[in-house]
Amino acid sequence: MNADDVRAARSLLFVPGNRPERFDKAVAAQPDVVILDIEDAVAGTDKDAARAHVGQWLSAGHSAMVRINAADTPWHEQDLALVAAHRPAVMLAKAERVEQITPITELAPGAAVVPLIETAAGVAAATELCAVPGVARVAFGSIDLANELGVDPEDREALLLHRSTLVLASVLAGVAPPIDGVTTVFTETGPVTDDFTYARRLGMSAKLCIHPAQVAAVHAAAAPSEADIAWATKVVAAAETADGSAAAVDGRMIDLPVVDRARRILAVAQRV
Numbered sequence: 104m105n106a107d108d109v110r111a112a113r114s115l116l117f118v119p120g121n122r123p124e125r126f127d128k129a130v131a132a133q134p135d136v137v138i139l140d141i142e143d144a145v146a147g148t149d150k151d152a153a154r155a156h157v158g159q160w161l162s163a164g165h166s167a168m169v170r171i172n173a174a175d176t177p178w179h180e181q182d183l184a185l186v187a188a189h190r191p192a193v194m195l196a197k198a199e200r201v202e203q204i205t206p207i208t209e210l211a212p213g214a215a216v217v218p219l220i221e222t223a224a225g226v227a228a229a230t231e232l233c234a235v236p237g238v239a240r241v242a243f244g245s246i247d248l249a250n251e252l253g254v255d256p257e258d259r260e261a262l263l264l265h266r267s268t269l270v271l272a273s274v275l276a277g278v279a280p281p282i283d284g285v286t287t288v289f290t291e292t293g294p295v296t297d298d299f300t301y302a303r304r305l306g307m308s309a310k311l312c313i314h315p316a317q318v319a320a321v322h323a324a325a326a327p328s329e330a331d332i333a334w335a336t337k338v339v340a341a342a343e344t345a346d347g348s349a350a351a352v353d354g355r356m357i358d359l360p361v362v363d364r365a366r367r368i369l370a371v372a373q374r375v
Contacts, residue, residue: 104136104166104192106215109239110279111374112136113325115168116312117285119144120153126160126167132315137167141182142196150178154185161189168217173197183210190214194242199224201231208237215239217282221247226265233276241269242311245284256284259301270306280308289314299324327372335365335372 112135118125120141129137139160145153150172157169169189171182173196183206186193190211195204198218207216218225218232221244225232233241243266249256256262269281283302288294295317299310303324310321327335334352341350342362350357357365 104168104215106192106213106239109136109168109192109215109217112282113309114312114318114321115242115282115309116315116318117144117170120157120169121145121149123156123160126156126165129315130165132318134312134315134318135309136192138170138194138311139167139191140170141178142170142172147178151181154181158185158189161191166191168192168194168215170194170196170219174200174203183207186211186214192239193217194219197222197225197244197247198232198241199228201228201235204232204235204238208235213237217242219244220269221245221284222251223248226268229269229272230275233272233278238276238278240273240279240281240309242282243269243284243307246287256287263305266302266305266307274306280306282309282311283307285311285313286317287313289317292316292320296320296324325371327368331368332372335368338362338365339369 114134115136115138116129116132116134117138117140118129120139139157141150141153141157169191171193172178186207187210192215193207194217195207196219198204198220199222204216204218216237217240218238219242220226220229232238245262246256248265249262254261273281283299286295286298299321312318312321337352338357338361341352341357
């Protein structure tokens with residue numbers, strides 16, 4: 104998995120690192136990225152076994168991202184050894200400081216790093232974290248952050264500032280748009296579709312998933328609507344006819360920023 108794969112991903116599906124029988128099932132759900140999790144999904148007593156399972160699977164030639172434990176945990180050094188041995192894409196839990204990321208990029212040059220921003224300190228440092236060489240994009244740990252702030256993780260207004268902060272930091276650093284946090288409801292796909300549609304309105308472009316059933320819903324929500332595609336097609340055609348001059352479509356002025364947005368919509372539609 105290269106950095107471009109991580110930047111373009113729409114869906115990233117977690118699978119516990121201590122459940123190797125689920126690894127292939129996760130791949131079969133066809134997420135853009137499988138995340139082998141050796142952090143929150145794995146109890147402390149199972150960390151060594153999970154690390155061994157992940158290492159064996161990566162050694163067999165499979166491609167995945169690995170979520171490793173935070174830098175201030177007793178498991179972090181062993182996680183870094185796993186990263187050095189296999190050089191997977193890495194999601195760093197509870198990323199808060201630049202110096203937590205640089206050891207990963209030094210041990211695995213060229214590997215994509217995704218800081219998981221899930222604390223107030225991480226949000227405050229978002230601009231610096233996004234700008235670290237090797238960081239492909241950041242992810243939003245909404246549940247942990249909400250717990251720290253003392254708010255409901257499903258309260259969009261309470262976390263609006265924090266999501267928007269990550270979007271702004273990503274644009275400033277020139278990295279891919281942020282990945283939104285998980286939707287805990289997985290028995291039906293409506294909530295994940297609704298959550299991702301909201302996140303996309305804010306400027307996020309991917310979603311962390313916790314169940315295979317969520318993947319297809321995320322992909323469907325990531326695709327531009329037929330109305331968006333029709334509008335974008337009309338705008339680009341009008342811009343080409345105008346040959347650089349301002350033009351109008353459906354009674355609205357279109358200029359370069361509008362045309363750029365239309366071209367992005369068409370590029371996404373073609374990709375998905």
